[in-house]
Amino acid sequence: MRRHLVAAGAALVLVTGLNGVTHAQTAPAAAAVAKPMDAAERRDVIEKLATALKANFLFPDIGARYAGQLRANLAAGAYEGLTDPTAFGEKVTSDLQALAKDGHLRLAPESAWNTPRPPAADIPASARASGPPGLEDARMIGDVAYLRFNQFVDEPPEPEKARAFLLAHADAKAVIIDARPHRGGGLAVMDAILPLLYAKTTHLVRMDTRAGIEDSGPLTDGPTLVRQASPPTLVSHDHVVTPDKGETRLQKVPVYYLTSRRSASAAEHLALAFKRTHRATLVGETTRGAGHYGGVLEVGDRFGAFVPVGRSYDPDTNWDWEGKGVTPNVAVPTDQALDEALKLAKAAGAHPG
Template sequence: MRRHLLAAGAALILATGLSAAQAQPASAPATAPAVKPMDAAERRDVVEKLAKTLDANFVFPEIGARYAAMLRANLASGAYDSLTDPDAFGAKVTADLQAVAPDGHLRLATQTAFQARRPSPADVPASARPVGAPGLEETAMIGDVAYLRFNQFTGDPETVRKARAFLLAHADAKAVIIDARPHRGGGLDEMDAILPLFYAKTTHLVRMDTRAGIEDEGPMADGPTLVRQNSAPTLVSHDHVVIPDTTETRLQTAPIYYLTSRRSASAAEHLALAFKRTHRATLVGETTRGAGHYGGLLDIGDRFAAFVPVGRSYDPDTNWGWEGKGVTPDVAVHTDQALDEALKLAKAKGAHPN
């Protein structure tokens, strides 16, 4: 089972659910079918299943219990009795959850709503908008600077191969720019493929705490790049670790520049913090979105799903995580100026971009 980080737009794949990142937009029918109104039995079923799911799986057990208690109290008091429209019901339940404890990922909605691709808000600059299919949008040499632009870490084997192959083919580059301005999340596979080319020694990047019950289902298996750490009984902790490539070392001393925007989320932020706390790359652009909890979509009843955060990533030295705050850049510029600024910085280090 592939490992995925939670995000607004991407998720840890759970054994019982689909990744939001992988959900594909359904083809719109010529005539939209009539929406069946909710009845009391469906409302009760959805609320009870959601309460049970959050109590068992939410990353912070005490908050999961508070969510569950609130949902059951609202159901008993009749707070949802007047809601027959599924979208309105999902919005109300989500708002009630956020009022107990804000979380950038936690959401209840219909499965159809999760499958629909959300357009970028009108105020998002062009440089932070995805322009291609999910994954690696572009690779190019800008003079002697290797440039890669990701809008998601999909974990697709061909995408992983292509990213690593590009860097291997241009291992004599004088600098590397990784453009994560449109990056909305994903998994560890791309990172595990390219980071060994950048680090000269084994390095612990960030720590990931996953709710113990979820860990039992096996999506975050121990391995060379996920090293088990001591943790509380309710959690399973891993350090995400990079192990250097011993066959190609030239890029291990090359300057790296990582471009961010306020839309860079989840796995993009995981890599941002990894680069920042290990001082391996210079972050250029804007403070990231602040989506630090990872999770997955779980079916809740017949037509609803919930994105449930089951874990968090953070700096193990300080216990600092970026949920609700974002990762700040080393060089703060408007996202549209980030590439030009990174090229200037690379040139000052001896690169020769065109």
């Protein structure tokens, strides 16, 4: 995915899209990971993480509180005796989450960012990825166009693949977008396919980014990201879709969006966009509740921290899904969501076979 270096003070944050599955660019050697931590390294990591959170975290007051708590814990000896990097990262993460919970904030050895965490054992098969990141499946089910994503990958050819499938099947009588295994990503896929689904220019959601990092960060002004008035600590953009004028047939058909409790980050961005604009019916389970976007910051020689620098939300109500998730219009168990969406499509006039 596209990476951006986001500068804020002395900190550099590696940001990829909107998601929580960003990985560090390189993994340290296994021997380096296994080397026990000493007091000097623990102190160095805590100080660098505290500085980065104060400079970059979405909410300046919470970033300052995080920094103060980490330094207080270090002075009180809370991290003494932690020589295993993984255990140290888990302890620091737990301390931060106890102060102010955030679905993305995490400290871990850099090697952990190169190894995606497996889904929990209770995650149904329909919510598990079954292919490489991106568009897992695109096919017709009768006259219903079906697309399944496990991630929104910004790099070509992923956005073009999704758009090309819809263009090739623009005579479909309904569209189903399956985001049940979806763990995050960027805006490019949405920007490629949504003009085919919306009949009028629509403001989808608002995105606030910590001021001072936006120029080289995840969001820049453009046709789909329109700058809005904001307080001095933030830079606000509306994510906007403008209808495709060359192909309009899918702008009139019903759209169904499948969700699970595993659907996270950019998947939730689209869920809220569809729900608040009434363009799609959400079918499945309440999403995960990871609403703050950001990226992985290198902390010391062998750690990375995902530092949230922004949030997406409903500009009419100021509501976001952090810690809550987006609820479906039609609540059914994850494994039943596709069958339910096909029933709804059939009732609306489609013929899924």
